[in-house]
Amino acid sequence: xxxxxxxxSWVICKSGxxxxxxxxxxxxxxxTMFWYRQFPKQSLMLxxxxxxxxxxxxxxxxxxxxxxxxHASLTLSTLTVTSAHPEDSSFYICSAxxxxxxxxxxxxxxxxxxxx
Amino acid sequence: xxxxxxxxxxxxxxxxxxxxxxCTYSNSAFQYFMWYRQYSRKGPELLMYTYSSxxxxxxxxxxxxxxxxxxxxxxxxxxxxxxxxxxxxxxNSAAGNxxxxxxxxxxxxxx
Numbered sequence: 001x002x003x004x005x006x007x008x009s010w011v012i013c014k015s016g017x018x019x020x021x022x023x024x025x026x027x028x029x030x031x032t033m034f035w036y037r038q039f040p041k042q043s044l045m046l047x048x049x050x051x052x053x054x055x056x057x058x059x060x061x062x063x064x065x066x067x068x069x070x071h072a073s074l075t076l077s078t079l080t081v082t083s084a085h086p087e088d089s090s091f092y093i094c095s096a097x098x099x100x101x102x103x104x105x106x107x108x109x110x111x112x113x114x115x116x
Numbered sequence: 117x118x119x120x121x122x123x124x125x126x127x128x129x130x131x132x133x134x135x136x137x138x139c140t141y142s143n144s145a146f147q148y149f150m151w152y153r154q155y156s157r158k159g160p161e162l163l164m165y166t167y168s169s170x171x172x173x174x175x176x177x178x179x180x181x182x183x184x185x186x187x188x189x190x191x192x193x194x195x196x197x198x199x200x201x202x203x204x205x206x207x208n209s210a211a212g213n214x215x216x217x218x219x220x221x222x223x224x225x226x227x
Contacts, residue, residue: 006159032213043204043219044160093159097213102148102167105206105215107159 002028002098006108013084014116021079021111023094029074030096034105035067038091050077084115119143122205122218131227135192139205139218142186146207146216149181151190154202154220163203164190195225 003026013019023033031052036044048058048069056069066088068080077096081088091112095105122139129135137151147168152160164179166172166188172179180189188207192199205218 004159034214043217046214049214091157102165104150104162104165105213106162107152110157110159112157
């Protein structure tokens with residue numbers, strides 16, 4: 001199956017700093033990528049849909065100025081958590097849609113963020 | 117009421133048994149159905165992908181979709197301890213790419 005990578009796999013930062021998370025599709029071109037957040041023992045919560053070359057579409061309740069998403073190429077999308085606070089600590093997962101695979105989405109391994 | 121309902125479990129079975137998982141949904145526009153497996157602290161891994169109604173088999177996994185009943189199932193034969201994970205159903209319509217997930221079922225396969 002298609003492979004999606006994320007970097008870093010985990011990050012610890014101080015409150016008030018910004019953190020950038022990268023999501024890459026390694027063996028296919030992804031016109032659409034998605035960013036999710038997951039709290040312990042809960043399902044995935046979609047934060048935003050990212051289309052290459054255009055602005056991301058954010059889900060209701062997600063602050064677009066706090067969670068900056070850039071999808072500059074067909075294989076890379078980035079999520080920047082700006083001025084992070086302890087409540088932003090979570091597991092962030094990206095997924096990418098493989099156009100050759102219909103509506104299938106492939107997920108990255110996730111990034112664990114801890115804000116102190 | 118959630119758009120996709122999934123029993124959270126945990127579902128505990130002995131090694132070698134058949135694991136039976138299911139989801140019900142309310143949106144008749146859903147046409148694409150997926151099952152993902154997620155280990156703790158890992159990203160979801162795609163197991164099965166089905167378009168519209170019918171059955172699909174891949175190794176020990178069988179996915180079934182009954183659109184008339186708005187009900188999908190995943191069966192895991194000859195279950196192994198390594199199958200212990202959370203299983204998520206997901207679906208979307210042809211018109212959009214956004215997936216709607218069930219809450220996940222935690223499965224424990226005991227040796």
